[in-house]
Amino acid sequence: MNIDRFRTLAGRYLPGLLASVVVAIAARSLASQYQAPVMLFALLLGMAMNFLSAEGACKPGIELAARGVLRLGVALLGTRITLEQIAALGWHPVLLVVISVVVTIVLSMLVARAMGFNMLFGLLSGGATAICGASAALALAAALPAHPGKERATLFTVIGVSALSTVAMIVYPMIVRAVGLDPIQAGVFLGGTIHDVAQVVGAGYSLSHEIGDTATVVKLIRIAMLLPVIVCAVMITRAQGGHESGQRPPLLPWFAVAFLGLAVLGSLGGITPALQKFGSGLSTWCLITAIGALGMKIQLKELTTVGIKPVVLMLGQTVFLAVLVLGLLWL
Template identity: 70%
Template sequence: MTATAIAALGSRSRTLMPGFIASATVAAAATFLSEHYGAPVMLFALLLGMAMNFLSGDGVCKPGIEFTAREVLRVGVALLGIRITLEQIAALGWQPVAMVVALVVVTILVSIVAARAMGFNTLFGLLTGGATAICGASAALALAAALPSHEKKERATLFTVIGVSALSTVAMILYPMIAQAFGLTPLQAGLFLGGTIHDVAQVVGAGYSMSHETGDSATVVKLMRVAMLLPVILCAAMITRARGAEPGTKRPPLLPWFAVGFVVLAATNSTGLIPQVVQDAGNSLSRWCLVIAISALGMKTQLKELASVGIKPILLMVGETAFLAALVLGMLHWGF
């Protein structure tokens, strides 16, 4: 590395560091509040970030906040792949795999149709439907990173993250009671919880609150939904390419680098070569990257912009969540 390159890297780091440190500080505060009060960390990160919106103006923090919201987010999405192994998926047999593929595809398609019927952009339906069907806030952030730029994309992304975080918390409390009311077996309850609750943490909490068997099956089913993130990101990237690049920019790649990283880590993890301590570190790093990135996204958004979205987006996301729960219960009833 030449002296010029080193100087350029140092200058770039000094430019980005204030915004990154601000985002990481907000993320640390959000994590502390989440651990002490039990609410989703993503929700705290968003709210605290929006309270620090003034940092994203034309001051010294702006470049770092922009970088964190974009690139640190993508690193966190790539690291999600370390959670998944093919052995975990194969252990449940073909039926849960078929169920997960079907519920993700159907939920996203229904969400797109519903969004169009309510007067929204098709991409908003893909964003909210993907977040509902796959893995909540993580999926919303990953899809937003792959979708084409739009003047309202950041507001739509933040609204989606807030919505799925709130609905996932409600589901963690309500869905175990629904499973008991329907008389589901521990395995069926795990399939229901893992197939419907949005965020991984809430799935784990709801599953193990019922039984160890339910918790195990719910967690694996949830990770199978996380694995569906890759084909959905690929579809989003294809849409972006089909729409063409913005003037003065190059055409986006068919498969974003963070999606490639997701696949490589999942495949490597399936070989058993990654020690458990490295897996745990990767999971922790992925979580921190996503929380830091959502803090930066919160800083870039004003609360009055979110308040202007109206009631229809809320109804859309509640409807998507209810549809997913009904779909999974129907599949279990008919022998899936």
């Protein structure tokens, strides 16, 4: 790439990318200070700066952050998972996670249709609830076909799962004590139900180190479920004729292939602990930057028109998942 071409691309994308990064830095700082979900802060700060996404110098870079940086962040999630971590727990937690994810997503799609929503909203919100919160919502949004209200639905889902995950971090340890779960059961319950990784860690280690370790690994197994769900989302996209570009996407998008490749590489010992930590941290920063950019693309007044039914749907998904996992633990 020659210098002139590089300058042209930098001039086109750098302002919006820098704006998105500034939002991410501010969100991370506020989340650290107030012990609140960083994704939620990124969304709110992004929406407060939505004037930047209008026609102007920042628009192309914001679009790039909301799509390209998002896909990079999803791909790097693969650095968090190894087969050794999954095998250490045995087959029961893995089977529990697979059942809970599949049942929650399928039921969410059916209920969404019964409530008059596009079934894709059920897939989006159900996937976010069942897999890994805001990260799953962003990953699925990247794979799903364009449809009216997609970005608004994505933002609403991220807000909802972030808020519910924070509530779960406080309430679920109380449930663990109330029902008398042993440390392994407690870790499986927390890791199998709380939406976001940070809240799983917070809830698990607030009880004990053993519970925290188990909860974290179970959460990673849920993250591993992201790949087959993305494949299903892409198959839906292909069946409906294509993506935003109007073309049929590949069955496995590049970020899904990279996700799988990094997970396998880590399992084979090809990723050192230092690289794993770096990849996981970079993934987090990419996702925060992307959600900030996504927030800039939406008007706040559009979110106020969603009504009560989406709130009821997401609350019902969360409660259903908790009851289902508890029931499977007692089988």
